[in-house]
Amino acid sequence: MKPVLSVVKIGGAFLEEPGLVESFTSAFASLEGHKILVHGGGQRATALSRRLGVEPRVVDGRRITDADSLEVAVMVYAGWANKTLVARLQSLGCNALGVSGADAGLIRALKRPAGEIDYGFVGDIASVNAPGIANLLAAGIVPAFCALTHDGRGQLLNTNADTIASELAVAMSDKFTTRLLYCFEKAGVLRDVSDPGSVIPRIDAAAYADLRAKGKVAAGMLPKLHNCFQALEKGVDQVFIGAPEMLTPGHAIQTEITL
Amino acid sequence: MKPVLSVVKIGGAFLEEPGLVESFTSAFASLEGHKILVHGGGQRATALSRRLGVEPRVVDGRRITDADSLEVAVMVYAGWANKTLVARLQSLGCNALGVSGADAGLIRALKRPAGEIDYGFVGDIASVNAPGIANLLAAGIVPAFCALTHDGRGQLLNTNADTIASELAVAMSDKFTTRLLYCFEKAGVLRDVSDPGSVIPRIDAAAYADLRAKGKVAAGMLPKLHNCFQALEKGVDQVFIGAPEMLTPGHAIQTEITL
Numbered sequence: 001m002k003p004v005l006s007v008v009k010i011g012g013a014f015l016e017e018p019g020l021v022e023s024f025t026s027a028f029a030s031l032e033g034h035k036i037l038v039h040g041g042g043q044r045a046t047a048l049s050r051r052l053g054v055e056p057r058v059v060d061g062r063r064i065t066d067a068d069s070l071e072v073a074v075m076v077y078a079g080w081a082n083k084t085l086v087a088r089l090q091s092l093g094c095n096a097l098g099v100s101g102a103d104a105g106l107i108r109a110l111k112r113p114a115g116e117i118d119y120g121f122v123g124d125i126a127s128v129n130a131p132g133i134a135n136l137l138a139a140g141i142v143p144a145f146c147a148l149t150h151d152g153r154g155q156l157l158n159t160n161a162d163t164i165a166s167e168l169a170v171a172m173s174d175k176f177t178t179r180l181l182y183c184f185e186k187a188g189v190l191r192d193v194s195d196p197g198s199v200i201p202r203i204d205a206a207a208y209a210d211l212r213a214k215g216k217v218a219a220g221m222l223p224k225l226h227n228c229f230q231a232l233e234k235g236v237d238q239v240f241i242g243a244p245e246m247l248t249p250g251h252a253i254q255t256e257i258t259l
Numbered sequence: 260m261k262p263v264l265s266v267v268k269i270g271g272a273f274l275e276e277p278g279l280v281e282s283f284t285s286a287f288a289s290l291e292g293h294k295i296l297v298h299g300g301g302q303r304a305t306a307l308s309r310r311l312g313v314e315p316r317v318v319d320g321r322r323i324t325d326a327d328s329l330e331v332a333v334m335v336y337a338g339w340a341n342k343t344l345v346a347r348l349q350s351l352g353c354n355a356l357g358v359s360g361a362d363a364g365l366i367r368a369l370k371r372p373a374g375e376i377d378y379g380f381v382g383d384i385a386s387v388n389a390p391g392i393a394n395l396l397a398a399g400i401v402p403a404f405c406a407l408t409h410d411g412r413g414q415l416l417n418t419n420a421d422t423i424a425s426e427l428a429v430a431m432s433d434k435f436t437t438r439l440l441y442c443f444e445k446a447g448v449l450r451d452v453s454d455p456g457s458v459i460p461r462i463d464a465a466a467y468a469d470l471r472a473k474g475k476v477a478a479g480m481l482p483k484l485h486n487c488f489q490a491l492e493k494g495v496d497q498v499f500i501g502a503p504e505m506l507t508p509g510h511a512i513q514t515e516i517t518l
Contacts, residue, residue: 074339074342075307079337080333080337080338083359086359087361091413095364096362097358097362098362100342100345102345103342104400150349154347
């Protein structure tokens with residue numbers, strides 16, 4: 001039987017408040033088996049950009065990563081956010097090691113070609129170094145990825161954290177029974193966004209098509225759900241969306257995504 | 260016979276200019292055998308602090324690390340400086356993995372107790388996780404340390420990069436023949452600071468005492484030489500001070516420190 005590997009993505013919003021960092025890291029540390037953390041760092045990067053007079057550029061709701069924005073992202077994601085999480089996890093007995101995709105060549109990406117929009121230093125994942133990650137896991141290490149990759153030619157690139165999580169889960173699914181868990185501020189995908197109790201326990205492809213047709217999926221949830229289905233189609237065993245509490249044993253409220 | 264391990268420290272000044280980063284990383288990548296990089300990041304942190312209105316506090320020539328300064332140090336050292344070096348080394352085929360002392364619990368420190376001066380979030384090294392580092396080296400990884408540690412209770416701490424390099428070399432000397440190499444902007448310790456050609460090829464304890472008595476050692480060089488002798492006394496096999504060119508095969512100009 002293949003060993004179990006949980007890939008947990010935590011949104012950047014959780015890094016804004018010390019209380020949320022504490023509750024998330026405690027839940028993550030308690031999770032049994034092999035595990036990988038992937039974190040965003042969004043709002044803090046925006047705040048630092050503003051303080052430095054680097055105005056974030058957004059086109060059609062997509063952030064543009066120019067050279068100054070990349071520097072800010074690297075400082076916040078790989079620096080403050082990553083090391084704060086790692087130090088906290090270490091204090092809880094969880095042997096975290098913080099990485100970007102450049103470290104040990106773990107995730108290589110291609111700079112997105114400029115089309116109608118030039119996204120700047122944004123990378124789409126080209127390959128995941130699964131043996132390198134397996135080596136770290138075998139050494140009892142818990143890799144903690146920030147949302148940065150590299151092109152193998154010395155250039156760091158900004159890469160969506162949700163996508164990093166799903167691609168990692170996919171790449172490891174040959175050797176591990178992989179569980180992909182997207183943690184965010186709600187208890188799951190809601191039937192009614194104004195009712196936090198309306199968590200949908202299970203969404204399969206048919207239910208997803210139905211929800212989309214009825215315009216019932218929040219805009220921000222669409223790419224997340226797309227990542228979930230892609231991960232399942234490419235071999236990931238289980239996919240969940242919910243609050244960090246879903247990482248603790250016995251917790252039942254969450255949304256499971258199935259094919 | 261024990262395998263050879265080189266611990267190379269590069270000063271923060273080298274990170275200021277892309278040309279210097281390139282020449283250093285090329286020299287480091289060409290170095291054969293197991294190796295560890297340790298880097299500073301000083302001037303860039305000072306510049307970022309100024310831009311953010313965080314005025315660096317210096318008492319008796321020693322930098323004080325308050326909470327804001329620590330955040331800047333983590334962003335610059337563990338973020339920009341570390342990941343820029345790692346991405347560049349990866350592009351040269353050197354399998355670098357950037358770490359702080361918090362990552363994989365590699366270096367634990369104690370917050371320096373406040374005496375006449377309260378240094379703030381500054382850590383003195385308490386222990387090095389030699390088996391953890393040996394595991395990374397055995398996996399073909401080149402650890403690249405920034406000048407940050409942790410206290411094991413969730414607090415990141417600023418720690419002198421020269422000291423990190425010497426303590427790493429000492430801790431690994433049980434299992435490896437360790438070489439400690441301090442790279443900086445000069446070709447070695449100079450007999451006459453105004454003459455770059457006056458490199459002293461070898462300084463032993465007697466010569467060091469003599470140089471000090473004559474007031475011939477630059478103030479900044481004293482703690483570095485102190486680290487060198489401490490490392491040798493604690494089991495490090497060879498210690499060198501010089502320019503990055505000393506990492507390349509056949510290069511003869513450098514200062515060797517011996518007991």
